[in-house]
Amino acid sequence: MAKNFKLIRSLLYVPGNMPSMLQNIPIFDCDGVIIDLEDAVPINEKDAARILVKSFLKIFHDRKQLIFIRINPIDSKWWYEDLKAVLPEKPDGIRLPKADTPEIVERLDTVLTEFEEELGFEIGHFKIIPSIESALGVINSIKIARSSKRVIALAFGAEDYTASMEIERTKSGEELFHARTRVVWAAKAAGIQAIDTIFADVSDMDGLRKETELIKKLGFTGKSLVNPRQIDVVHDVFAPSKEEIEYALQVVEAIERAREMGTGVVSLNGKMVDAPVVRRAVRVLKTAYSLGLIDEDIDEEVIYGEE
């Protein structure tokens, strides 16, 4: 599985038929963008959007964010033309909508290899983020997560998922709980990232914060977004807090002392610290380091000892 891929906290959708929005991409501080050829683009604009996105990518060389293209679904009449237009411009990968079965991802994987061979790109360059957005997709999520080495993350799509379930999406999100949990399980079991769905009310920043706090607790490490104003809130929630970093440093210190004394368990402020607590602290510190919140990376060998 594709481990250690750059952490994607924020993935901003940008409609592929909107030149004014595409030209803004370089100024956004998100980890990645999804240039959309699917549901944001009306049927009568599919061809024009494809050409527009290709021309945009051609002149957009200095890319600080990851660029994913959401092509049309594999059973539509547009997906192959979408790939043909955008792949020569070397985006980082494909956001695959309606990824209901592992076979759909495998099909895309094969076609991407053919394009890489033809274009002379390294085999495996193009990554895939399948969108789990139906009851069938949720049920198959573990097989989908493992369907290709190109799959670096699983994304959840609650708008289509609730449509497939014939239910309404609410802000509190009880109706999404089981599906979200299953998507996160699948991603964790496959060792890849888990990216939550969009929050559609772009004027409700408190609602966005609450939802992001909830999905972070479930294990998601990123979120899809529809508006650039949502980026800062999501980054803020995913960043470890000062208190979390401080506690994690104390845990690491405590376990180092414990190991010197020949034990693997120690008490810190009256609470037991053992191996799983240390693993969580290491994850907090690694995230903090990767986000530039602490200066020194953590040396796992010092903490866990040599094998």
Ligand SMILES: CC(=O)SCCNC(=O)CCNC(=O)[C@H](O)C(C)(C)COP(=O)(O)OP(=O)(O)OC[C@H]1O[C@@H](n2cnc3c(N)ncnc32)[C@H](O)[C@@H]1OP(=O)(O)O
């Ligand atoms: C269920 C799904 O499939 S979701 C994925 C598909 N949907 C999308 O891609 C939608 C993307 N988002 C949007 O189109 C818009 O943000 C909307 C419709 C949600 C809200 O629109 P508005 O209320 O007009 O946004 P807002 O007032 O915040 O726009 C401010 C500025 O940000 C720009 N902007 C807004 N959203 C985006 C975006 N996603 N990408 C790039 N630029 C954007 C606007 O063009 C505007 O720029 P300007 O000041 O240069 O004119």
Ligand SMILES: O=C([O-])CC(=O)C(=O)O
């Ligand atoms: O990726 C997303 O969250 C948006 C989407 O397509 C959906 O919710 O159906």
Ligand SMILES: [Mg+2]
């Ligand atoms: Mg969708």
